[in-house]
Amino acid sequence: MRGVSVIGVGETQFGELWDKSFRELGIEAGLRAIQDAKIAAENLDAMYVGNMSAGKFIDQEHVASLVADYSGLTDSHLPTIRVEGGGACGAIAIHQAAMSIASGVHDIVIVGGAEKMTDVGDVEANEILSSTTDQEWESVFGATFAGLHAMMARRHMFEFGTTREQLGAVAVKNHKHGSLNPNAQFQKEITMDMVLSAPKIAEPLGLFDCAPLSDGAAALVLCAREKARRFTDTPIDLISTGHASDFIAVHDRRELTTMDATVIAGKRAFHAARKTPNDVQVAEVHDSFTITEIMAVEDLRFVPKGKGGFATEDGETALNAKISVNTSGGLKARGYPVGATGVAQAVEIVRQLRGEGGRRQVDKAEVGLTHTLGGTGGTAVVHLFARGD
Amino acid sequence: MAIPRFWREIPSRYNLIGSKCGNCGTLDFPPRVVCPRCGRRSVGKMERMKLGGRGKVVSYSIIHDAPRAFDMMKPYVLAIVEMDEGVRLTSTIIDCDPGEVKIGMPVESAFRKLGEEGEAGVIHYGYKFRPAL
Numbered sequence: 001m002r003g004v005s006v007i008g009v010g011e012t013q014f015g016e017l018w019d020k021s022f023r024e025l026g027i028e029a030g031l032r033a034i035q036d037a038k039i040a041a042e043n044l045d046a047m048y049v050g051n052m053s054a055g056k057f058i059d060q061e062h063v064a065s066l067v068a069d070y071s072g073l074t075d076s077h078l079p080t081i082r083v084e085g086g087g088a089c090g091a092i093a094i095h096q097a098a099m100s101i102a103s104g105v106h107d108i109v110i111v112g113g114a115e116k117m118t119d120v121g122d123v124e125a126n127e128i129l130s131s132t133t134d135q136e137w138e139s140v141f142g143a144t145f146a147g148l149h150a151m152m153a154r155r156h157m158f159e160f161g162t163t164r165e166q167l168g169a170v171a172v173k174n175h176k177h178g179s180l181n182p183n184a185q186f187q188k189e190i191t192m193d194m195v196l197s198a199p200k201i202a203e204p205l206g207l208f209d210c211a212p213l214s215d216g217a218a219a220l221v222l223c224a225r226e227k228a229r230r231f232t233d234t235p236i237d238l239i240s241t242g243h244a245s246d247f248i249a250v251h252d253r254r255e256l257t258t259m260d261a262t263v264i265a266g267k268r269a270f271h272a273a274r275k276t277p278n279d280v281q282v283a284e285v286h287d288s289f290t291i292t293e294i295m296a297v298e299d300l301r302f303v304p305k306g307k308g309g310f311a312t313e314d315g316e317t318a319l320n321a322k323i324s325v326n327t328s329g330g331l332k333a334r335g336y337p338v339g340a341t342g343v344a345q346a347v348e349i350v351r352q353l354r355g356e357g358g359r360r361q362v363d364k365a366e367v368g369l370t371h372t373l374g375g376t377g378g379t380a381v382v383h384l385f386a387r388g389d
Numbered sequence: 390m391a392i393p394r395f396w397r398e399i400p401s402r403y404n405l406i407g408s409k410c411g412n413c414g415t416l417d418f419p420p421r422v423v424c425p426r427c428g429r430r431s432v433g434k435m436e437r438m439k440l441g442g443r444g445k446v447v448s449y450s451i452i453h454d455a456p457r458a459f460d461m462m463k464p465y466v467l468a469i470v471e472m473d474e475g476v477r478l479t480s481t482i483i484d485c486d487p488g489e490v491k492i493g494m495p496v497e498s499a500f501r502k503l504g505e506e507g508e509a510g511v512i513h514y515g516y517k518f519r520p521a522l
Contacts, residue, residue, distance in 0.1 A: 127456050136398060137419055140503060142452065142459050142481045147467040150450035158492050203451040251469045251477040256448055
């Protein structure tokens with residue numbers, strides 16, 4: 001199979017973007033990625049779009065064709081594919097696009113991810129987020145998206161001695177990173193006192209333990225590795241992908257404190273790339289809640305099981321520490337427009353590996369990882385990226 | 390939620406009907422057609438089985454930010470309960486102060502109202518859990 005490289009990246013501002021529609025966000029990110037790749041729209045062979053639920057958020061389906069249309073691509077009649085997979089849809093879209101290149105079907109493909117979440121109220125938006133859980137056997141009985149993660153947190157505290165402050169340390173760190181990212185939804189640092197005194201959402205989780213509702217889009221241009229240097233001097237290679245599923249309901253999982261989908265996706269990605277967690281300098285992991293980052297750094301084997309909270313509290317996962325986790329601010333501070341997430345994580349890793357991280361640049365970043373979850377862990381996708389030189 | 394969608398799940402929601410794999414003996418709730426452990430070998434051998442209704446709390450959360458259907462109940466206790474038969478499910482803990490709920494607490498099922506289709510619509514019933522007597 002052919003190798004695949006990233007030759008262009010783009011993203012919008014993330015946040016509550018009242019003045020921008022879904023299609024405007026998609027176009028903005030896509031055009032930036034095309035401009036960054038220095039290609040013309042005619043060079044594109046296909047478009048993949050990660051989107052969780054435009055049908056519920058803005059009452060619009062058939063969104064891949066819509067974005068291509070308003071991006072001025074009707075003349076090329078591109079094949080467009082919308083990918084759904086809960087919060088992991090953007091990461092799955094990258095994988096699908098990469099396979100279309102690896103197989104030899106396409107040479108250059110654009111991958112977009114977008115979500116417009118603030119056209120509905122926050123109660124409705126949270127109900128829509130909950131639709132990625134088991135509606136019949138979790139939601140009907142009163143489970144909320146935050147509540148299911150809160151039960152993972154409670155159990156993690158019970159089994160490993162993880163503390164409330166250690167959960168909070170994830171939010172404090174990621175807001176600090178977000179303060180260095182001009183596209184982040186939240187660019188202000190927060191204190192531990194603010195986290196601990198915030199309104200309760202689902203105990204033990206409070207407001208600052210939860211990623212926000214956001215609007216935003218991100219895009220990548222992928223190219224066959226053998227042709228990437230025609231377009232850029234700094235191609236970033238997508239060196240492997242691990243993609244795994246698990247029981248959709250939290251209560252059916254082997255354990256509440258480990259996401260087997262993450263463990264397996266991570267193993268598959270590391271094995272395929274002949275790398276280990278020690279080879280990774282920078283990682284964007286799925287911190288939809290503070291507990292999910294703690295579980296992710298454990299399940300990806302960056303730290304031993306049960307030590308995620310302690311490692312975060314000790315600063316091991318901060319910018320330019322042992323491993324730099326969520327330098328963009330993560331879902332917590334950069335924002336969580338669901339469909340955009342997997343793609344935005346890849347945009348951040350590509351920037352870091354190119355050395356374009358600005359004030360949040362990770363030293364000697366050679367290998368980067370993205371980790372994206374669907375639902376409460378029924379899907380996990382891990383991509384590994386490396387400098388192409 | 391459409392009425393048939395709730396109606397067809399009534400056996401499990403009213404009477405805790407799960408399934409037992411005729412191949413490996415493992416229980417599942419709600420009932421499954423295929424055993425997650427045995428796969429194809431279990432097809433046609435999944436027997437219905439009623440759970441006893443007693444179990445213990447594996448984890449819980451006190452919900453303050455609730456969906457519209459549960460707004461009147463907040464704050465309420467969401468929990469994952471491990472039934473005595475070994476299978477787990479998600480429900481709420483009622484008839485006690487939220488502060489009394491602990492991991493490992495014995496609980497038993499109770500038949501309660503779960504929701505309704507608007508003010509004049511069909512009422513949905515099902516299981517909730519309370520501290521074991």
